Amino acid sequence: MPEPTLEIEEDLFARGFNHIAGVDEAGRGSLAGPVVVAAVILGNNWNIKHPLDDSKKLTPKKRESLYQIISNEALAFKIVSISPEEIDKINILQATLMGMKKCLIELEPFPDYALIDGNQFPKTTIQGETIVKGDTLSKSIAAASILAKVWRDKIMIDAGNEFPEWGFGKHKGYPTKYHKEIILKKGYSQIHRKSFKVK
Numbered sequence: 001m002p003e004p005t006l007e008i009e010e011d012l013f014a015r016g017f018n019h020i021a022g023v024d025e026a027g028r029g030s031l032a033g034p035v036v037v038a039a040v041i042l043g044n045n046w047n048i049k050h051p052l053d054d055s056k057k058l059t060p061k062k063r064e065s066l067y068q069i070i071s072n073e074a075l076a077f078k079i080v081s082i083s084p085e086e087i088d089k090i091n092i093l094q095a096t097l098m099g100m101k102k103c104l105i106e107l108e109p110f111p112d113y114a115l116i117d118g119n120q121f122p123k124t125t126i127q128g129e130t131i132v133k134g135d136t137l138s139k140s141i142a143a144a145s146i147l148a149k150v151w152r153d154k155i156m157i158d159a160g161n162e163f164p165e166w167g168f169g170k171h172k173g174y175p176t177k178y179h180k181e182i183i184l185k186k187g188y189s190q191i192h193r194k195s196f197k198v199k
Contacts, residue, residue, distance in 0.1 A: 003053050004135065004142045006046070012113055013044055017127075019075070021111035022140025023100050026055070026148035028092055031183070032166070032173035032192040033156050034081040035092065037099030038147035039107055039114075042140050043075030052142040054135040055149035067150040070143045077143075078103045079151050088195040097122040117141045163189045175199075 009020050019041050027035045050069055051062075058066070071077060080102045082095040090098070101122040104114055114121075114128030115138050121130050134141040153172055160169030166189050171179045173191075175198070183198050 003051060004137050004139045006042075006048060006139050008115060008131070008138050009042070009140055017113040018044075019107075019109050019111045020113045020115065020140060021076075021104060021107060021126075021128075022115045022117075022134070022138055022142070022144045023103060024117040024135055024141050024144040024148055025096050025099065026145070026152040027173065028096055029175070030173035030193075031175050031179065031196050031198065032084065032168065032189065033159060034083050034152065035087060035096055035099060036079065036081050036148045036152040036155070037096065037103050038077065038079045038144040038151065039100070039103035039111070040070060040074050040140055040143040040147060041076040041107060041109070041111060042070075042143060046139070047073065048139075052139045052146065054133075054142055055145040058146070060153070063146050063150050066143075066146050070147060074143065076107050076109060077147060078107050079147055080106075081151070081155065084191050084193045087193050091195070092193075093120065096120075115141055117145065159189075159191055163191065165189075 021039045021041050023039045025037045080099045082099045087095045114126050116130045117134035119130050135145040156172040157169045180198050
């Protein structure tokens with residue numbers, strides 16, 4: 001699989017947009033912990049040699065390295081965490097969209113175009129588009145996927161230390177066989193999403 005490129009961003013620069021934000025999330029399919037959304041404006045001076053890619057394709061060590069590069073060299077970035085309680089209250093889709101909107105409106109400089117991974121665009125006056133599998137096509141979205149993944153993994157590792165019985169450091173809250181067996185045996189922890197059913 002080829003790495004994502006800046007072709008979409010370059011086309012938008014040519015159309016007169018200046019601050020193009022890539023947006024992605026981590027933890028949407030998890031049974032526990034927050035959903036984390038990140039938005040990144042790489043800017044038009046981004047070093048294309050940095051090997052940005054879908055965070056799921058990268059090793060934890062590579063993600064950590066790229067997290068530092070993105071946070072140091074991107075024009076702007078924002079990371080938002082939406083709690084399990086909020087997810088249970090408004091559902092995972094609305095929580096994700098809320099995180100996307102919050103990321104975008106709190107970016108500085110303010111984005112004039114947004115590239116959103118997936119097929120749902122948040123309610124905002126900012127122009128933009130959704131891109132299915134966007135983290136494999138756009139470097140801006142790939143950068144956002146890396147920030148969201150690394151940030152969320154750190155939260156879940158900390159949760160694993162706080163609630164060791166559930167093993168969050170291993171599965172990060174995702175519905176692995178091991179995780180589901182623990183839930184059936186011990187029930188939910190304080191950070192589980194009570195609206196999510198164990199199958």
